[in-house]
Amino acid sequence: MPVSIKEVAREAGVSVATVSRVLGKGPVSDALRARVERAIEITGYRPNLSARRLRSRRSQTIGLVVSDIRNSFFTSVSRAVEDAAYEAGWRVILCNTDENPDKEAMYLRLMQEERVTGLIFAPTRDTASRQDLDALGFPVVLIDRAGPATGVDAVLLDNARASAMLVDHLVDAGYRRIGGIFGKTSTTGQERRDGFAAAMALHGLPCETKFILPQAPAAEDSVGVWLDSADRPDAIVASNGQLLLGAFRAARRRGVALPGGVALAGFDNEGWTEVVSPGLTVIEQPVLDIGRTAMSLLVERLADAGISPRKVVFPGRLLIRGSTAGKR
Amino acid sequence: MPVSIKEVAREAGVSVATVSRVLGKGPVSDALRARVERAIEITGYRPNLSARRLRSRRSQTIGLVVSDIRNSFFTSVSRAVEDAAYEAGWRVILCNTDENPDKEAMYLRLMQEERVTGLIFAPTRDTASRQDLDALGFPVVLIDRAGPATGVDAVLLDNARASAMLVDHLVDAGYRRIGGIFGKTSTTGQERRDGFAAAMALHGLPCETKFILPQAPAAEDSVGVWLDSADRPDAIVASNGQLLLGAFRAARRRGVALPGGVALAGFDNEGWTEVVSPGLTVIEQPVLDIGRTAMSLLVERLADAGISPRKVVFPGRLLIRGSTAGKR
């Protein structure tokens, strides 16, 4: 049974108000402060955060709701968010939705029950366009994905531009029959596909794209079909790290050489993409900046709810490696 | 300003106690229950979890304190823990200590202030031997690392046995001059080294081992020195995924062929280890089982504080790949 502020007050011979002031930053004489601090030592007192939150009406907690923490993009973003949050004396509640709208709804409700100060959220496409994201009772910052202006802040990658960079690079290297696989559950997959298609059109090239579940096995199946077909593409673009892994496995398993049999490029500079041979050409996202920026936007929004919603867009960085070496 | 249980009661024309009973599992007539549920709908009521926790003295929260969520072992364990926790209606607070004892102490204090129901904890070597881990005010289950019996439950890998499996396999394949790098901050690194040394001794072989920071760059430097030296080992064992990555990079960067120039094996079946060429021989840990078992031990401990501390030890699984192909 933990000791309460009352026992500390008794031990120090002061009122609970004085103890509370020592804990916070109220005005307390040096003499009493010393006595209270001593009493805290002796009793081993630990403030009860639930009580503090209830009374002060400040939860000092932010929510972080993503699809899957095992996705390296979210792993890194979560570290950035958590570091910044704990630094500021806030707690983080992390939830994984697995791209499941029901889980999303459940966790949004949980965020309300926790009375979170704010939420950093990577929604599915369905939820991204919800009009009530700004009426949850706390500010929301979207990361990675955002629908048409829903009136909330967002931190995003310039997906269309990044896709175009990949396409331009591939065309430059002599590839023409380029296929693309994209995640079907997020606006991000959609944007990357649109950017891909637009860039291909600019080059006067036809393109073939597929929307699939954003998981490695789905990509392996999907790319496998392409590789086995008579009119195999000569290059493939994968819209995230998981899909890239699946595509890589499909090629590897069939003994299709990279880039001789098929060139391969994608999103997310996961550690393994550099270390396989050949290395994979990828778009690197500034994951730490994205996490930190999301926190900053949240903090600014908390300071001033009035400012109109901002969208911060980061450029991707093209890392050229052996998997897209020139065709000739 | 969120609505409280009071307003729901007024809307439904009942007492707050009845509303509370509908929320929980108290006995309420169907008629009143329906009215209350309707009132909850109308008002958009969300229970305040801080108030509930304060009053009920049950935080319904468990802590998960690990060194770094970006370490794939902990990423996977955390998913297992979180899934099990949310399933049971509990919240999870995740903290990263970066192998820093000061941060560990700070987060242990935070866990007390949160009045967590229980804690799943991967301590550094310094903290693992603290005698007061069972006096924090809540049960602790150690994962991945544990000191000499500290009187708390633990879920571990059979590190000595796993190291021996690697050594036996390498010796079997014809390697004799085998070096090992091990994490210096954890008991796990220590145990794996001891198991390694013991197995080498059984084979009558001398061994050279290094304790280093459990991070890829440190491993790259360390292994680089070996590879550049005149008496280069013919095989290297790395005691976790990060160290394995660093070792792999060191070999790759110097153009040292695997396994011709040096054989390489290690711990943690991270995705990339299968996908590089040659694939890397590794000890796979049952990460999901470890996470789930930690939760089970915690739940059982909460049900009965009396049972004496248990240590659940899982075997590792040796996955043989090209990086340790036979020497001749």
Added chain:
DNA sequence: GTGAAAGCGCTAACAC
């Protein structure tokens, strides 16, 4: 500066 007292939103006795 300091203390007394009210009350944050909820659950759990306790009466009926």
Added chain:
DNA sequence: GTGTTAGCGCTTTCAC
């Protein structure tokens, strides 16, 4: 079954 009431541990007026 239902309502009344007393706190959970803390912060925050409000007096002094």
